[in-house]
Amino acid sequence: MPPDPVRAARGLTAAEVAERVAAGRVNDVPVRSSRSIGEIVRGNLFTRINAIVGVLFVIILSVGPVQDALFGGVILANTLIGVIQEIRAKRTLDQLAIVGESRPTVRRDGVSEPVGAEQLVLDDIVELGPGDKIAVDGTLVETADLEVDESLLTGEADPVVKRPGDQVMSGSFVVAGTGAFAATRVGRDAYAAQLAEEASKFTLTSSELRGGIDKILKYVTYAIVPAGVALIISQLTVGKDDMAEAVRRMVAGLVPMVPEGLVLLTSVAFAVGVVRLGKKRCLVQELPAIEGLARVDVVCLDKTGTLTETAMDVSEVRALDPDAPAEAVLGVLGAADERPNPSMQAIIDAYAAPDGWTVTDSTPFSSARRWSGATLRAPGDGPGDGPGATATWLLGAPDALLPAGHPVLEQVDERGALGLRVLLLARTSGTLREALDRPLAAADGVTPAALVVIEQRIREEAPATLRYFAEQGVAAKVISGDNALSVGAVARGLDFPGADHPVDARTLPDDPEELADLAERTSVFGRVGPQQKRALVRALQSRGHTVAMTGDGVNDVLALKDADIGVAMGSGSPATRSVAQLVLLNNNFAVLPSVVAEGRRVIGNIERVANLFLTKTMYSVLLAVMVVVAQVPYPFLPRHLTLIGSLSIGIPAFFLALAPNAERARTGFVQRVLRFAVPGGALAAAATFGSYLFARATYDDNLEAETSAATLTLFLVALWALAIIARPYTWWRIGLVLTMAASFAVVLVTPFLQEFFQLELVGVRAPWAAVAFAAGAGLLVEIAWAVLRRRAAADAAGAPGAVAAPTAR
Known part of the structure; x- marks a missing residue:
C-alpha cells in the first residue's frame, strides 16, 4: 500500500532508514565491476594447468636436481604476475565504478538528496526524471506526464504512461516526465536483480578469444593424454637401467605440451587493457x-x-508573430522544466522567467514526440490575448509541430543547412491534453510564434x-x-x-x-x-x-x-x-581512438603469442610420438626445454602481448593459429629429431652431447618462428630477438651455465649438422608463413566492410 501524501512528501526519517539497514532491508546487490581478491587468487592459482604442472614438479623434485625443476618456478612467477595484474585492474575498475555509478535521488526528512544505489532501503521515496534508471521496484506515489521505457525487461517497444498507484520495475528507465515512487522490493528481491541472477546461471558473456583458447586447450588435452601415456611407458622401458634419468626425460616430454603461459598472457593483456583505459x-x-x-x-x-559539445548557445530568436511574447514565454517554459535538456538549458541561460506568469499545465520533452509544452496564464486580468490570457505553448522540432510544406519549414531548412539547431515556439488552439492525443504536424490549430536558433559548438x-x-x-x-x-x-x-x-x-x-x-x-x-x-x-x-x-x-x-x-x-x-x-x-570523445586501439592491441597480440605457444605444444607432442616409435631416450631434460621455452616463447611473448597493435581483428582465431602452429611445430619436431638421430650416430651413446645438438636445433627453429611472429620489425622487436639469441649463446660458452644446463657441443660435425637441420626447417616455416599471409589477405579482402589491414606498430 503506498504511503499517505504527507509521508510521501517527507520520505523516511534517519531513524527509519537506520532501522531498515539494521534489518537488512537494503539494496545490497553486489557491484559487478570485478571479482573479489580471494576469487582472483583462487582463479589464478587453482587451474587445470597448474595442477598438471604441479604434479610433474613434485615428481621431478623426488628424482632430479633443482635445475630440472625450474619449470615450477616459471609457473609460480606466472601465477603471481596474473594475480598482481588482475588485482591492479580490479582496483582501477572499482574506483571508476564508484565515479560512474548512478545516484538516485531520495526524500529523507523532507529533503531530496542523491545516494548510492546500494544505500536505498525499503519504503524509500525515490524521485524520477528523464533519463533516470529505476534502481529498485516500487509503487508510484506521484507522476507528472511520466513515461517509462520497459523494453530492456519486457521487449515492449513503446514507452508506458504511468500514473499514481502503478508499479515500476528496476531495470526500466524514464523517457519523459517526472514522478516519485515508494520502494517495495530492494536488493536481490528486485525484478532486474532476479533476472540478472537467473541469466548468470545459464549464460556467459560471449568472448571469441577466450572461447577459442578453451577450444585449443581441449584439443591439446586430447593430444597430451595418449602421447603422455605412451611416452611414460616408452621412457620407463628404454631407461630401465637408470630409472631416475628415465623419469626426468619423461617429465621433460610432458611439461612443454601444456601451453601454460597462453592463459596467463590472455588474462594479463585484458587486465593491462583495463588499467590503461582507466587512466584515460x-x-x-x-x-x-x-x-x-x-x-x-x-x-x-x-x-x-x-x-558537438553538450553545451549550446541561443544565437537568435526570429519572431514569426510580432504580437507573441516569445522571449517571456521561453523564460517561463525554461523555469518550469525541472530536468532541462541541453537545448532548454541554452534557453534558460539566455532568458530569465518574468514575474507574474502562471503555469496551469505542462508536459515535458519526449524524444518520441520531439516537443514539450505548457499552458500559461499571462500576468494581469484582461480577456482575450491581452493581460491575463491563457494560452497553450509548444516548443520543439518544427517538422513535428507543422505539416510538411509549411512555409516556415523553408526558413528552418535554411538555418539548418548552416549547422544550426532550430526549435519552433508555437501556440495551439486546443488544450495541452488534446495536443498529446493527436499528431500535431498533421493537424490544424498550431500557430508559429518564433524560431529559436541554437548554435552548437563542435568539439x-x-x-x-x-x-x-x-x-x-x-x-x-x-x-x-x-x-x-x-x-x-x-x-x-x-x-x-x-x-x-x-x-x-x-x-x-x-x-x-x-x-x-x-x-x-x-x-x-x-x-x-x-x-x-x-x-x-x-x-x-x-x-x-x-x-x-x-x-x-x-x-x-x-x-x-x-x-x-x-x-x-x-x-x-x-x-x-x-x-x-x-x-x-x-x-572526452578523443578517448575513442585509444579505446579502439586498446582492443586491437589485446586480441591482435594474443593471437601473435598463441602462435608461439601452440607451436611449442605441437612439436612437443610430435617429438613424444617419434621417441615412442623409435624407442629411444627422450632427447631433453626439463631444464633444456625450460631454457628454450623461456628464451623463444615465455619472455618474448610477455613483451609482444603488451605491444601496440593496430590491426583490426577478424573471426576465425582458432583456425588461423592452428594454420601456423601445425606446420611450424611439425617442422620443428622433424628437424630436432633428425638432428638428434644424427648426433646419436655420431657420438655413439654420449647422451649429453646428443641432447646438446638437439637443443641447438630446436632453439634455432623456435627462434626463427619468433622472428616471423615478431614482424613487422621495429627497433625493439629486432632487439628482442637478438637478445634472446645472445642469451642462448652465453649459455653455450659460459662454463658454469654449461654445467648448470648440462649443455656442451662436442666436435664440429654434429653441431654444424644441427644448424643445417634448423636452417632447412626455418626456410620451410618461412614458406608456410608466406602462404598463410596470402591466404589471410584474401580472407580479409572478402570480409564485410573489409579494408586493407594497417601495419602494426
Whole structure:
C-alpha cells in the first residue's frame, strides 16, 4: 500500500532508514565491476594447468636436481604476475565504478538528496526524471506526464504512461516526465536483480578469444593424454637401467605440451587493457568489451554530446508573430522544466522567467514526440490575448509541430543547412491534453510564434578522431535526432564523408534489406527516433558488421543495448551508462581512438603469442610420438626445454602481448593459429629429431652431447618462428630477438651455465649438422608463413566492410 501524501512528501526519517539497514532491508546487490581478491587468487592459482604442472614438479623434485625443476618456478612467477595484474585492474575498475555509478535521488526528512544505489532501503521515496534508471521496484506515489521505457525487461517497444498507484520495475528507465515512487522490493528481491541472477546461471558473456583458447586447450588435452601415456611407458622401458634419468626425460616430454603461459598472457593483456583505459577515465563495465573493440568496423556517433559539445548557445530568436511574447514565454517554459535538456538549458541561460506568469499545465520533452509544452496564464486580468490570457505553448522540432510544406519549414531548412539547431515556439488552439492525443504536424490549430536558433559548438578533438577512424578502416556513421540538414552541415564542417547527402530518417524504408543497403552506403542520418537508431544498428549488423554505438541521451539507450559495443558519456543519463559496456567518464570523445586501439592491441597480440605457444605444444607432442616409435631416450631434460621455452616463447611473448597493435581483428582465431602452429611445430619436431638421430650416430651413446645438438636445433627453429611472429620489425622487436639469441649463446660458452644446463657441443660435425637441420626447417616455416599471409589477405579482402589491414606498430 503506498504511503499517505504527507509521508510521501517527507520520505523516511534517519531513524527509519537506520532501522531498515539494521534489518537488512537494503539494496545490497553486489557491484559487478570485478571479482573479489580471494576469487582472483583462487582463479589464478587453482587451474587445470597448474595442477598438471604441479604434479610433474613434485615428481621431478623426488628424482632430479633443482635445475630440472625450474619449470615450477616459471609457473609460480606466472601465477603471481596474473594475480598482481588482475588485482591492479580490479582496483582501477572499482574506483571508476564508484565515479560512474548512478545516484538516485531520495526524500529523507523532507529533503531530496542523491545516494548510492546500494544505500536505498525499503519504503524509500525515490524521485524520477528523464533519463533516470529505476534502481529498485516500487509503487508510484506521484507522476507528472511520466513515461517509462520497459523494453530492456519486457521487449515492449513503446514507452508506458504511468500514473499514481502503478508499479515500476528496476531495470526500466524514464523517457519523459517526472514522478516519485515508494520502494517495495530492494536488493536481490528486485525484478532486474532476479533476472540478472537467473541469466548468470545459464549464460556467459560471449568472448571469441577466450572461447577459442578453451577450444585449443581441449584439443591439446586430447593430444597430451595418449602421447603422455605412451611416452611414460616408452621412457620407463628404454631407461630401465637408470630409472631416475628415465623419469626426468619423461617429465621433460610432458611439461612443454601444456601451453601454460597462453592463459596467463590472455588474462594479463585484458587486465593491462583495463588499467590503461582507466587512466584515460574510461570505465570498462564488461571485460570482453575490450576484445569486442578490436572487431569494430563501424562506429555510430550521436551528434550532440559526441561531435558537438553538450553545451549550446541561443544565437537568435526570429519572431514569426510580432504580437507573441516569445522571449517571456521561453523564460517561463525554461523555469518550469525541472530536468532541462541541453537545448532548454541554452534557453534558460539566455532568458530569465518574468514575474507574474502562471503555469496551469505542462508536459515535458519526449524524444518520441520531439516537443514539450505548457499552458500559461499571462500576468494581469484582461480577456482575450491581452493581460491575463491563457494560452497553450509548444516548443520543439518544427517538422513535428507543422505539416510538411509549411512555409516556415523553408526558413528552418535554411538555418539548418548552416549547422544550426532550430526549435519552433508555437501556440495551439486546443488544450495541452488534446495536443498529446493527436499528431500535431498533421493537424490544424498550431500557430508559429518564433524560431529559436541554437548554435552548437563542435568539439575540438572531433576532426582528429574522425581522421583516426578513417585511417584505421572503421566506417563512421552520424545518427542524430536533429534536423538532417543541420546534421549534414555539422558533418561537412568536419570533412565527414557523405555529409553532402544526409538522409531524413522519416523516409527510411521499412524493408530490412533495403534499410541495410541504405545504412551501408549512407554516412549521415537526421531526425532519427529511438526505434530507428536501433533499427539502423541491427541493419548494419545484419551485413556482418561489428558495430559500436556512442550516445548520452535516453533516445540512445535501445541502440546502445543492441550494438556490439555501447559507449556512453559520463555526463549522459543513468540509463545510457547502465546499458553501455564502456563509459567515458570525462566525456572526452578523443578517448575513442585509444579505446579502439586498446582492443586491437589485446586480441591482435594474443593471437601473435598463441602462435608461439601452440607451436611449442605441437612439436612437443610430435617429438613424444617419434621417441615412442623409435624407442629411444627422450632427447631433453626439463631444464633444456625450460631454457628454450623461456628464451623463444615465455619472455618474448610477455613483451609482444603488451605491444601496440593496430590491426583490426577478424573471426576465425582458432583456425588461423592452428594454420601456423601445425606446420611450424611439425617442422620443428622433424628437424630436432633428425638432428638428434644424427648426433646419436655420431657420438655413439654420449647422451649429453646428443641432447646438446638437439637443443641447438630446436632453439634455432623456435627462434626463427619468433622472428616471423615478431614482424613487422621495429627497433625493439629486432632487439628482442637478438637478445634472446645472445642469451642462448652465453649459455653455450659460459662454463658454469654449461654445467648448470648440462649443455656442451662436442666436435664440429654434429653441431654444424644441427644448424643445417634448423636452417632447412626455418626456410620451410618461412614458406608456410608466406602462404598463410596470402591466404589471410584474401580472407580479409572478402570480409564485410573489409579494408586493407594497417601495419602494426
